Amino acid sequence: MNRIGILHHPKVAASQPLAAQIEQWLAAHQIATWQASSHDEQRLAELVPTADLLVVLGGDGSLLRAARYSSVCRVPIFGINLGRVGFLCEAQPDEWPExxxxxxxxxxxxxxxxxxxxxxxxxxxxxxxFSVLNDVVVGRGRQARVVRFQLHVDSDHVTDYTADALIVATPTGSTAYSMAAGGPLLPPQLPNFVVVPVAPHLTFDRAIIFHEQAEIAITVQMDHQAYLTPDGTDGILLENEDVVYITKSENDCQFARVESRGYFYRRLMGRLGYSR
Known part of the structure; x- marks a missing residue:
């Protein structure tokens, strides 16, 4: 590797000192570096294509931000967890040198x-x-009122929902909001995604798993506010009869891993508090 980008979190106090420490350490290994905030979209668009690896300091949200840029140019991410959960991160702050x-x-x-x-x-x-690594959420706004959704897959009508929201999640996103809403846990190797209703009312209440080539179409029907929220970022206001189309992206996100290939289950149980 000739050049490594280091992304620090502007709102995490420990992030920038750790970024400086890593930069010094990499310089001692004769590796060029650059630093940027994980929230600086303009610099990320400019700099990420110049890197062979991204070292991202923060939680899963920081890695989701980085994924939007790294996936386009296939730059792997190495995450160091400074957040609360860190499902996606490969190292804790005391493990990164090794x-x-x-x-x-x-x-x-x-x-x-x-x-x-x-x-x-x-x-x-x-x-x-949008391009997302975790999920697309289509749901209600400020008012606690349900939204009606028509779900089509490959132009065929599947079912209608009346619910607070619909989550369309990747295997990565299956451990996030989707899991909290009762969706299945999908290992990251699966080429599938899942639709999960949130608080469905007198309607179909099961999650549905779709194959990677499926085209999901969600038609929104309401007389009040509804939003589309990609990967937990600011929502986009929807109007009645708007249609949200979701397919597999042309780009994958790459992560640099040093743990065994079965790490996902061990890490999942550990984060959920079930590890021994």
Whole structure:
């Protein structure tokens, strides 16, 4: 590796001192570096394509932000957890020298994770497009009122929902909001995604798993506010009869891993408090 980007979190006090420490450590290994805030979208768009690896300091949210840029140019991410959960991170703050040494030595492997592409269509016009690693959530706004959804897959009508929201999640996102809403846990190797209703009322209440080539279409029907929220970022206001199309993205997100290939289950149980 010739150049490594280091992304620090602007709102985490420990992030920038740790970034400086890692930069010094990499310089001692004759590796060029650059630093940027994980919230600085302009610099990320410019700098990420120049890196061979991204070291991301923060929680899962920081890695989701980085994934939007790294997936396009296939730059692997090495996450150091400074957040609360850290499902996606490969190292804790006291582990990074040992694990990053293995990455630099080639004693690691690259994990590919499926991403989703979403677009909002209104009256035959595309308004917004998104790429997400976790999930797309289509749901109600400030008012505690349900939204009606029509679900089509590959142009065929599947079912209608009356619910607070619908979550369309990747295997990565299956451990996030989808899990909290009762959805299944999908290992990251699966090429599937899942639709999970949130608080469905007198309607179909099961999660449905779809194959990677499926095209999901969600038509929103309401007389109040509803939003589309990609990967937990700021929501986009929807109007009645807007259609949200979701497919597999052309790009995968890559993670540099040094743990065994079965790490997911061990880490999951540990984060949930069930490890021995």
């Amino acid at each position: 694990k990053l040494t293995k990455v630099l030595a080639g004693d690691s492997w690259v994990e590919n994770r499926l991403m989703l592409a979403a677009r909002i269509q209104r009256n035959d016009r595309i308004l917004h497009t």
